[in-house]
Amino acid sequence: MSVNDNLYDAIIVGGGPAGLTAALYLARARYRVVVLEKDRFGGQITITHEVVNYPGVESTSGEALTDTMRRQAINFGAEMMLAEVTDLKLDGDIKEVTTSRGVLRSFAVLICTGANPRHVGFTGESEFRGRGVAYCATCDGEFFTGKELLVIGGGYASAEESMFLTRYASKVTILVRKDQFSCAKSIADEVMQHPKIKVLFNHELKSVTGGDMGITSAEIYNNKTQETFKYEAANNDTFGVFVFAGYVPNTSLVKDKVALNEQGYIITDENHETNVPGVFAGGDVCIKTLRQVVTATADGALAAAAMEKVAAKMHEKTGLVPEVPNATRQAPEEPRASVLPEAKGDGKYISDDLLPQLNAVFERMEHPVTLLVHAKEDEKGKELLADMQELAGLSDKLNLETCSVGEHLPYVELLGQGDKSTGMAFHGIPDGHEFTSFVLAIYNASGHGQPIDEDLAAKVKAIAKDVDIKILVSLSCTMCPDLVVAAQRMASLNDHITTHVYDAGIFPDLRTQYRVMSVPCMVINNEHVSFGKKQLPELLDYLKSVNAI
DSSP states (O other), rough: OOOHHHHEEEEEEEHHHHHHHEEEEEEETOOOEEESSOOOOGGGGGGOOOBSSSTTSSOOHOOOHHHHHHHHHHHHTOEEOOOOOEEEEEEESEEEEEETTTTEEEEEEEEEOOEEEEEOOBBTTTBOOOOOOOOOOHHHGGGGGGGGGEEEOOOOHHHHHHHHHHHTTTTEEEEESSSOSSSSSHHHHHHOOTTTEEEEEEEEEEEEETTEEEEEEEEETTTTTTTTEEEEGGGGGOBBEEEEOEEEOOOGTTTTSSOOOOOOOOOTTTTBBBBSSTTEEEEGGBOOOOSSSSHHHHHHHHHHHHHHHHHHHHHHHHOOOOSSSSSSSOOOOOOOOOOOOSSSSSOOOOGGGGHHHHHHHHHHHHOOOEEEEEOSSSSSHHHHHHHHHHTTTTTTTTTEEEEEEESSSSEEEEEEEGGGGEEEEEEEEOOOOHHHHHHHHHHHSSSSSOOOOHHHHHHHHHHOOOOOOOEOOOOTTTHHHHHHHHHHHHHHHHHEEEEEEEEEGGOOOHHHHOOSSSSSSEEEETTTEESSOHHHHHHHHHHHHTTOO
């Protein structure tokens, strides 16, 4: 039987530290492995500004650390694919993974889908989400410049993110439910000695209240004395609440497919294998007492060692041996600075290691797409034009046009066949976590686009009302792309729908208009405002709930 191009020894779902480490180990052992990531390689740690407790690395950022991991894995021959996994068939010797770029097969699968921030449940948490309540310091910290902040949580995340938030806040008060921090004493001591930080142990947030401009008061409970007091910021100003109280595992893909505990975490053995032979899990989706980069990388290494044995056994049993691309190990890349949204480092918009993935997208485009740049002769306008010229120069399926009219310049609008507007546009520079969603928008504008459930597609195409969707994002936000991709997919399927995405950092008038203190922020028909990420089914449900469709 001939070897299929889509057959791998191992498929890794999730490109965080656990997945990247496993890929490195498997590729180095000369097994064919691919890492599937729907957003941006690196995982949750990419939004952490400073990492100082990873052994052997004195100080770095989360993005720089995981970028090095990714390049190491690629240098050993691991394949990286930007694609969303939509279904898994895990029974039998050969597993099937259905993605937005087709069906892949493998002898072993590693689930590294991470976790999302947990909501605490205090009164007013949902009401003020996005208007005072936030869950990501990197994404939302700047919205609270000069204001006081309450931080909920007593672990590593609470301590580390509180230190980061002092860059913006005038004062940070940490509420710890227990009588001490659960993180390392050295970190706790540093936090408690910071002049901008006050720590209240045995304290819990019960409720927040306020108005259109944000949170103005909070009710705080001392669980030791059983006393309750009211918190207000100086000068009757509004203040923010950041919640760092753990995570909820992203295990919806494997629900009813592998064994989970009561909290939804995947149950594994000492080799990180689940109850399904050949299926493994690593990182924050697993049961563990410490969720740090170092434990995630350990998970990946242990799982990879066991997956090697599975693959070797399947080679012998099935007679199928996936062909490893580039059989000779490539020379390692020269180390380079991590490419951040604010500073592209080498002056290029698109790094060389992204070119193979982009070329794969260009090859699948059915029709040319025009990038219509709306810009003036200012700094941001010139930057956007230069970046789009660089992108358009990569494929004859991309055309470039310019004009100087429009609201909230600069922005790039996508035109389909016959230079007809697709209803999709990005205001600002589509970079950082939004670069992937922008490329997906181009692909969806070029023809049939990403595969989508037939029932969902029919519901979107049946919408007869005009729906205007605005989404405010931060380029460092890991939760924004899900909503952006879902809304843009709707626009690509229905001419009644427009989806414009705005970099909230360069359009303060929109932040003020819609009172935005967190991203992603979605505005429907300039009237209904919603915060938080949403997949396509959730987006449709929300549009129905506000009678937009």
